[in-house]
Amino acid sequence: MRGSVLVAMSGGVDSSVSAYLLKEAGYEVAGAMMRFWPDLPPMSLEGEGGRAWESCCTPDAAYEARRVADLLGIPFYLLDYREVFEEAIIAPFLEGYARGRTPNPCARCNTFVKFGALLRQARRLGLDYVATGHYVRREGEALLRGLDPQKDQSYFLWGTPKEALPHLLFPVGHLTKKEVRQIAERAGLPTAKKPESQNLCFVAGDLKGFLKERLKVRPGPLVDALTGEVVGEHEGAGLYTLGQRKGLGLRKSHLERYVVGLDVEGNVVYVGPKEAALFGGMEGEEVNLLAGLGEEVEVQVRYRTPPVWAKVESLNPLRLRFRSPVFAVTPGQSAAFYRGERLLGGAVIRRGLYNLAGLDPTLTKDTLTFS
Incomplete structure (x- = not known):
């Protein structure tokens, strides 16, 4: 056994393949999704014009993540992080716009939620690592750009706590997006052809409409x-x-x-x-x-x-x-x-x-x- 790892699963192909690759490599794997979405009736999860909320970390995404976990035969946890997310991400995001700034909530989420709160959760579960589907590579205590220049996500990881680095794994960082989808198809993962999420995970609809409602x-x-x-x-x-x-x-x-x-x-x-x-x-x-x-x-x-x-x-x-x-x-x-x-x-x-x-x-x- 190479160690135990909690994989942050978004219901997308990258995190699904990350869980698959880690299990194939001999790790003891568990999956987790962080629940950020509020208690809303189904129709409230639609954006403008009735379009579905195409984002990670929604009820539909949780269903897909659980399907992948079941297929891989790994435990799956749905963690209620609504309070953490509101305090660490949404409140500073709105405060930033109110001050005439343009915040970067994805970078902040990696710093305080994925590599902060989730890593602490992994330790409470007795697990050694946290893994994500980011396109970035770790060599020792060095973080490197992802091999695929079109998908490299190291920019969003600048705030990673230095002390967290030895406990982080990035299984797809040495792959291209095309290779990740090919692996998912060969493994029969239901997320193999799932389109990428484009929206902020906490904004259903357009950003300006969200800001008008809250500011x-x-x-x-x-x-x-x-x-x-x-x-x-x-x-x-x-x-x-x-x-x-x-x-x-x-x-x-x-x-x-x-x-x-x-x-x-x-x-x-x-x-x-x-x-x-x-x-x-x-x-x-x-x-x-x-x-x-x-x-x-x-x-x-x-x-x-x-x-x-x-x-x-x-x-x-x-x-x-x-x-x-x-x-x-x-x-x-x-x-x-x-x-x-x-x-x-x-x-x-x-x-x-x-x-x-x-x-x-x-x-x-x-x-x-x-x-």
């Missing part, structure tokens, strides 16, 4: 950050994010504009040309380091944005200067640090620095000077 928002002016001209009306400053271009409702003369700053207290959304959302550096908070950064480090500020080299100007507070400008360095989002394939840690972006237009993305009436 007190009101319309206000869209202001050109460079001229001070009112160029439209927004639906509520907390609903927008730095770098946003679509859905702004701008006048025809100002369509080539992006969100370049938010003043939530004053309920003003500032827009400007693309260069006004380009930054030469960043300041970070909630820093988590899995290894030393050195004098220079590669920084990735969005999941699908390529990393750029940056000089480490200071660690406390964390200040980085990029070698080349980066678009929409967004307060509240994650910045993950790398050296080659190795994940060194990361931070929450407090604000962008060295803006090409001389603007501060956390704009207020007191900090903004019109040219």
